[in-house]
Amino acid sequence: MLETRGLSKRFGAVHVTRDVSLRLQRGERRVILGPNGAGKTTLFNQLVGETRPDAGQILLAGEDVTGLTVQARARRGLSRSYQRNTLFDGLTVEENLGLAAAVAHGHWHSIRHDSLTRHDVRDTVREVAEQLRLMPHLHARVGDVSYGVRRQLEVAVALATRPLVLLMDEPTSGVGPEMSRGFHDLLNDLPRDLTLLIIEHDMDLAFAVADSITVLNHGEVVFDGSPEDARGSRLLKDIYLGHWADA
Numbered sequence: 001m002l003e004t005r006g007l008s009k010r011f012g013a014v015h016v017t018r019d020v021s022l023r024l025q026r027g028e029r030r031v032i033l034g035p036n037g038a039g040k041t042t043l044f045n046q047l048v049g050e051t052r053p054d055a056g057q058i059l060l061a062g063e064d065v066t067g068l069t070v071q072a073r074a075r076r077g078l079s080r081s082y083q084r085n086t087l088f089d090g091l092t093v094e095e096n097l098g099l100a101a102a103v104a105h106g107h108w109h110s111i112r113h114d115s116l117t118r119h120d121v122r123d124t125v126r127e128v129a130e131q132l133r134l135m136p137h138l139h140a141r142v143g144d145v146s147y148g149v150r151r152q153l154e155v156a157v158a159l160a161t162r163p164l165v166l167l168m169d170e171p172t173s174g175v176g177p178e179m180s181r182g183f184h185d186l187l188n189d190l191p192r193d194l195t196l197l198i199i200e201h202d203m204d205l206a207f208a209v210a211d212s213i214t215v216l217n218h219g220e221v222v223f224d225g226s227p228e229d230a231r232g233s234r235l236l237k238d239i240y241l242g243h244w245a246d247a
């Protein structure tokens, strides 16, 4: 469903992504681990088209999308949520979801208030609000909801574009352990045919949701395999994961 071949990116002398090749099956849930500065977010930026790779290819559902714009990739089913908030604080939860859904339903060029009352848009808003447990907050102004709810909404907005592949950059960053566990349930409730690529620092969450794990270090893939193998890997213990691998 999503594949990269030899993806490389340098900023000056620094190789931020070095020959990264990944292959995700449809419905696969892959967690990306790696220390701060490993290149995880930069990899996402290249996948969605915000950053152009120096070399390599990106394939979505078998099609080479390396040269396509962010919008063209989104139309083909690639969506992301961000490590930092990108919501409209002055609008309600419902309106934020409605805008994303309106774009997904092709009303992009004529977004007016009435696009949010269209049936297709309303149905999508309701569905993703239920999936992400946002129904109680639907009419709250985003600027007034808790940080945890904002993080949920961030994922819901990405989901409202009806993606085939959803990239999540640290969906639980900054939330407490309890909220992190709640997130695990939320992820489990997502459609099983949705392909997920998740950057996550919370090890418990990572191991609870991952079908497979990729570890980046200095922009390079240093591990690619099952969660069981990741736990046993000495390399990982050495570079990064010592604090959980022996637990």
Ligand SMILES: Nc1ncnc2c1ncn2[C@@H]1O[C@H](COP(=O)(O)OP(=O)(O)OP(=O)(O)O)[C@@H](O)[C@H]1O
Residues within 6 Å of the ligand: 011, 014, 016, 034, 035, 036, 037, 038, 039, 040, 041, 042, 043, 083
């Ligand atoms: N636009 C840019 N110009 C120059 N250097 C950049 C740019 N974006 C990122 N970098 C550098 O690339 C490296 C990787 O950054 P990136 O944000 O991808 O790491 P990350 O793995 O997401 O880290 P974190 O876990 O802290 O989010 C860092 O050294 C960063 O300073």
Ligand SMILES: [Mg+2]
Residues within 6 Å of the ligand: 040, 041, 042, 083, 169
């Ligand atoms: Mg990052």
